[in-house]
Amino acid sequence: MAKEDKNKAGKTTSQDVSAADAAAAKNVPTGGPKAGTKVGVTGLPVGTPINVGQQEVREDGRYRGTTSATAKTQYAVGDGMSKLLAMDNPQRVQLLSVLSQIPGLYPKGRAYTAKQLQSVAAGELVAIREEDAEALEKVMQYADTVGVTYDVAAQRLFNQPNIAASFYGYTPPKGPKLIPEKSLVAEISDKFQNTFDVNVPQGVAKKYAAEVRAAQAKGEGLSAQEREDILLKYLENEAGNLMKQEGFQPRGVLGSYITQLRQEYYENGLPMDENRIYKMAVKSLRDPQELENNRQKVRQRAELVFPPLREYIARGESVRDVLSPYIRLKASIFEMNDADINPSDMYDVMDGDKLKNINDYKKSLYQSPEYTKTQGYKQRVVSDTRGLLDYLGID
Numbered sequence: 001m002a003k004e005d006k007n008k009a010g011k012t013t014s015q016d017v018s019a020a021d022a023a024a025a026k027n028v029p030t031g032g033p034k035a036g037t038k039v040g041v042t043g044l045p046v047g048t049p050i051n052v053g054q055q056e057v058r059e060d061g062r063y064r065g066t067t068s069a070t071a072k073t074q075y076a077v078g079d080g081m082s083k084l085l086a087m088d089n090p091q092r093v094q095l096l097s098v099l100s101q102i103p104g105l106y107p108k109g110r111a112y113t114a115k116q117l118q119s120v121a122a123g124e125l126v127a128i129r130e131e132d133a134e135a136l137e138k139v140m141q142y143a144d145t146v147g148v149t150y151d152v153a154a155q156r157l158f159n160q161p162n163i164a165a166s167f168y169g170y171t172p173p174k175g176p177k178l179i180p181e182k183s184l185v186a187e188i189s190d191k192f193q194n195t196f197d198v199n200v201p202q203g204v205a206k207k208y209a210a211e212v213r214a215a216q217a218k219g220e221g222l223s224a225q226e227r228e229d230i231l232l233k234y235l236e237n238e239a240g241n242l243m244k245q246e247g248f249q250p251r252g253v254l255g256s257y258i259t260q261l262r263q264e265y266y267e268n269g270l271p272m273d274e275n276r277i278y279k280m281a282v283k284s285l286r287d288p289q290e291l292e293n294n295r296q297k298v299r300q301r302a303e304l305v306f307p308p309l310r311e312y313i314a315r316g317e318s319v320r321d322v323l324s325p326y327i328r329l330k331a332s333i334f335e336m337n338d339a340d341i342n343p344s345d346m347y348d349v350m351d352g353d354k355l356k357n358i359n360d361y362k363k364s365l366y367q368s369p370e371y372t373k374t375q376g377y378k379q380r381v382v383s384d385t386r387g388l389l390d391y392l393g394i395d
Contacts, residue, residue, distance in 0.1 A: 038076035041140045048073045052147035071147030080137035083150070084128045092126050093117050095136070095154065102157045104168030105135035114224060142167055178216050184209035188231060195235055195285060196242060197251035208234050232286050239282045250281075257281040257291055264295045267318040268302035269343035305347075308355040319343045326361060333365045335374050 037045040044050070055069040084092060100111035110131050120126045136150065143153035145167075157164040164170065185205040192200035211230055216222045242248050250258045258281045265272055284291035302319055303310040312322045320327065320343045327346065331338045348364065349356055356364070365371060 040073045040144060041075045041077055041079070041137045042073060042144045044073050044144070046073055046076050050144070050147065052145075069147070073144040075137070075140035075144055075150065077137070079140060080135070081128065081130075081133035084132060084136060089120070089125050092128070093120065095151075096126065096132060098154050098158045099132070099135045099139065101161075102135075102139070102154070103161050103165045104170030105138050105164075106131055111135075138168065178213045181206075181209045181213065184212050188234060191231060191235065192238065193252070195253045196238065197255070198242070200238075204234060204238065235285055236282055239278075239285070243278055254281055254285065257284050260291065261294060261298065264298040267320045267343060268299060268313070269306060269319040269346060270298065270302055271344055306350065307353045308350055319346070323349060325358060329358065329362060330365060333362070333374070334370060 037047070040046045040048065049070050049072055051068050052071050053069045054066040057064040057067050084095070087095065096112050097114065097117050099105055100113070100117075105111070112126075112132075117126065136154075139154045139157065140150045142157060142164075143150045146153070148156070157167075185208075188205050188208045189200045192198060208231065212222065212227055215226065215230070239254055242250070242254075249255070258277060261277045261280055262272065265277065280294040280297075281291075284294060299313050303313050306313070306319055309319060309322050313319065323343065323346050324338075326349050327338055327341050327343075330336075330346075331341055349361055
């Protein structure tokens, strides 16, 4: 029998669930509820005192025995729907995700799946159905049997599914139901096309399907996260194989991640580190948020390389954005296009931990060896030479 070891009516209790239910049933008034009294989800009028176990009695810190712990029923028929409708979307999604995993609450196939709830978590309001309200009222029945609130009851039943199975008379099916091999092959094929824009090798697909089905067949089954981890392992292995191929051009999601990370390096004046970029892109396959985390790491490195720009980079501006006036000046003097100047060639704008005044920077460019290679410099030399010859009267 499942035992409850704590409730809000007493300090320490040890109460069998079915015994608590039986104790509560003894309190049903003869002749039915009084006029105007709401009928509770357990069949008792709301507010009916119930025996929920034993609690210690202490006087002056000394143990004096035990006494009956009581509570009152709280939930009426219809409260399941009203509670759910009063919640905002994140609250609905959170509660429904818990209810969907408690044995015995929903008819087969009617509980929301994790994927369905995830798709509406940040968007449209999740619809509340009759079966959702009924599932919550089943939790309320348990709550009004053991003397706790419905949210505490839901978490307890979620954490201890054996209690739920006993309370609701649910018998789990024998043996895990394995995902068909064709479905798993199709799953990894779609993932390879999306991630790499290549076909999955047939041997890899079959190996993935076999590993998932073997894990499912074990006594504890396979969680959605464990299955995702297996799939990501195959994606990471394939990414490593592809990157070793000479002349391989990354495409798909992986190619997009590599491109974005390369752009982050370039725009922030850091020398390209292809090996590091590849590793960050592959790690980002596990979670799109990881890509943003890696981009942030690149910007943090840029703060160390360009100390005077630390404040701007922290606000989300790139090195190229901040140094654009200096880049345009350099391009003009060196007779280049702005786009041809790499931010990693702009270290000369710094004077220690400070940024050079743009006029001082202009003088330094005119004094640099690179300036002597420009047409402007050569024309200036010719013009100065011609002026000197004219002054000396030499034709």
